[in-house]
Amino acid sequence: MTATRPPAVAGAFYPADPAELASTVDKLLDAVDVPDDDVLARGYVVPHAGYRYSGATAAHVYARLRRHSVHIGRIVLLGPAHRVRVTGVAVPTKPQWATPLGNVTIDLDAPGAADLPHDDAPHAPEHSLEVQLPFLQRAVPGVPVLPFVAGMSTVEEVADAIAATAADAIVLCSTDFSHYETDEAARIQDERTARAVEAHRPDLIGVRDACGVFALRGTVEWARRNALKPTRLALTTSADAGGDRSRVVGYPAFALG
Template identity: 55%
Template sequence: MTRPSTTRPAAVAGTFYPADPAELTTMIDTLLDAASPTSATPDATPDATPDATPDAVAYVVPHAGYRWSGPTAAHVYRELRDRAEPFTRAVVLGPAHHVALRGAAVPTVAAWAGPIGPIGIDLEGARQLTDRGLAVADDRPHAPEHSIEVQVPLLLRVRVRTMLPVLVGPGDPAAVAALLDVVAGPDTIVLCSTDLSHYLTDEEARRRDAATAAAIEDLAPQRIGTGDACGRHPLRGLLTWARRRAPRVERLALATSADTGGPRDRVVGYPAFRLSA
């Protein structure tokens, strides 16, 4: 009898990001080095140490191919890299693009593979969610999905070794908030993986994404509609949770694929936001 695999193989290595470990490592480090460092206070000195990095609770980060959204995502991961002490775990919310899903799904495997090493899966956290009826245990929607996988090499490069991946489909944002209440904590960073508008002109996208960015900054999930973000369901849930847990929202970057060389008549929008208490 063949035993079921305990590791999810990478689904989009070689398409969304390089499959070669050396090339991938160099690409990530170059992106992070190019991102402007931030500090916890507006009057921080230029020689501020990593101990002055912002005390974030959660981030909103894009999930397109690194060629396109990598410079935007790098603003988030530069902050994570610059921390004196890395987070021990990331809870990553993302949408399911390929498999129909209602509510939330967590995996059952112990690790996800990748070119620069596997990342461990927090199965205890997953069990807590399934025991409370806040998620189902199902590897099927995770298997082909890129929205969380593209975060894995970046997390590993900023010294995060354990992840709880949660795919979120249509449902009550309050249920996602309840889920985060269970698994968020002082040694955990929450990431909401989403792109913004899709396939508008650059001018139209920037106008629409500006309204979505304002909704994020105002913690107004009800203002994020269909077409505003492919990850609108996890994003609405994150903002609902953040009203109580991380009400300070700061924009790190807002861009479109035109900024990284894509055609201007059909772009995708990319967000980077920090949420803190």
């Protein structure tokens, strides 16, 4: 059995050609004007759709990580499992994950990782974590990543898993917001969700408000416990990238610092 997880969505969610992928990511990062006084946050919320649609929003997070790359030694990355049902959280067992840009070291020796359930099944087809890796490879090359999916779970379970693994790490929560509403309805719904994030109110984030609802609720609770102020970096929909305005997906970017 191979020790490396192969990419599942290269050529679909992002380019499969290494040169094209590197160029695509670099252009997205270069398009973001990071303020001179930007401070590295403890955590971020980032979307996970195809780069054509959510890449520009995600780049608001990764351009900041690139700015502060010398200060980043570890990444904890959590998001939903879209294709395999999960109860609680699950980290993988494979020590390497591949993208067209090369392999990413999976931080299985991270503090607390050994105490979490291990299961490769939900990770194998999952895009919510994979699409973050090429951004990380260009923004903070060589930094190890501990990914875990959060399925049906309590706010406390996910917040505790983050707390157990996030010492000296930057936390990235991968989630999109509303799905398949009209653009007008989505912006109203997503604004409510964004305000719940900003108010440290995971209880106000409903299951239809975010596909990564369990990961997001836990991340918001972790931020509340650590008195981390959520700052909105971007809030868009797929219509902003030319998508069908009658059926959009919402894309958030927040800093938690």
